[in-house]
Amino acid sequence: MLIYINNIFFFRGQRATLSQQAEIISAKEEDNDEEAYRLAELEKEKKAEVIYANILSEKAAEEEAKKAVDDGSNLIDDTDKDDDEVEYEMWRQRELSRIQRTIQEREDFFKQQEELTHRDQMTEEERNAIEELHLKEAAEKQPKRKWKFLQKYYHKGAFFQGEDEIYERDYSKPTGEDRFDKENLPGVMQKKRWGLKSNTKYTHLVAEDTTRFDDNLFLEGQLQKTKRGRENPKEERRK
Known part of the structure; x- marks a missing residue:
């Protein structure tokens, strides 16, 4: 690939030396500085005008407020009315109570x-x-109310008991699915949350024997008690 270079001839009047180029650049920079200074001065004048207008509006508002106070148009009407007997009776009732x-x-x-x-x-x-x-x-x-079989317990709260009608309701009444008698269901369905993924195999603690003598933790505890009794027979007798 060939690259051709074309030489261009400049006349003497079109040629610029390094000093002339520096003078041109400095002149342009001075012009830019003057323009920036002029714009900054204009911005200052605009801000001063806005501040002056705000001050004038605040002074006008203060003068209007002073005039209103002097006229008494914004003051509370504390003059005595004609129904003095009614007002006196109301005050007497409040004072007695x-x-x-x-x-x-x-x-x-x-x-x-x-x-x-x-x-x-x-x-x-x-x-x-x-x-x-x-x-x-x-x-x-x-009196203690009798709850239905597998009925859910809802606490009505213990921190605030007002005089509202809602606090006098009977919160031990069955609601929702608790209104049905679950004792008539088959034994396999007499469980809490039956049919759900979070159901349990126990009905309630009264119907279940939670004692497990074949539990490893229980056996380990019994062995430790026996071992301590052999090491300290007097202390074991005291217990």
């Missing part, structure tokens, strides 16, 4: 202090008798 509440709280406090003082002076047998009586009364108020 407050006094009654204060008296009741004070009586409850003194009653509680008297009960604590009386309880401190009682013997242990008397305290146990009172606690048994309270437990009996609580059981009579809320």
Whole structure:
């Protein structure tokens, strides 16, 4: 592959020396610096105008607020109305209810202090008798309900018991599939989560014997007890 080089002739007036090229470059740089300075000054002037406009708007808002306060147009209307008797009756009812509440709280406090003082002076047998009586009364108020076979247990919560109607519901009632009597099912189906992958082979602990004498851990524990008894016969007799 051949490459041809074409020589181009420049006249003397078209030729530029190194010094002339440097002068041209410096002149262009000065022009660029001047343009950048001019743009920066314009940006500063725009920012100053925006700040000045904000200051003027804030001053105008402050003056309007001062005028409104001086006029009293934004103040709360605390003037007395014509229905003074109605207002007085409402205040009287509020004050009576407050006094009654204060008296009741004070009586409850003194009653509680008297009960604590009386309880401190009682013997242990008397305290146990009172606690048994309270437990009996609580059981009579809320008798233990009989649960259905394999019924799920739902706890209603112990940290908050408000006066809302939802907290007075009977949470021991069966719901969903627990409404069906599972005692009529075949024995193989009387399991929790029957038919699911997470089912268990046990019905409940009452119906199962969890004692395993052929367990390795149980046998190992018995051997260790026997070994300790042989090494320390006096300590084993004490136990």
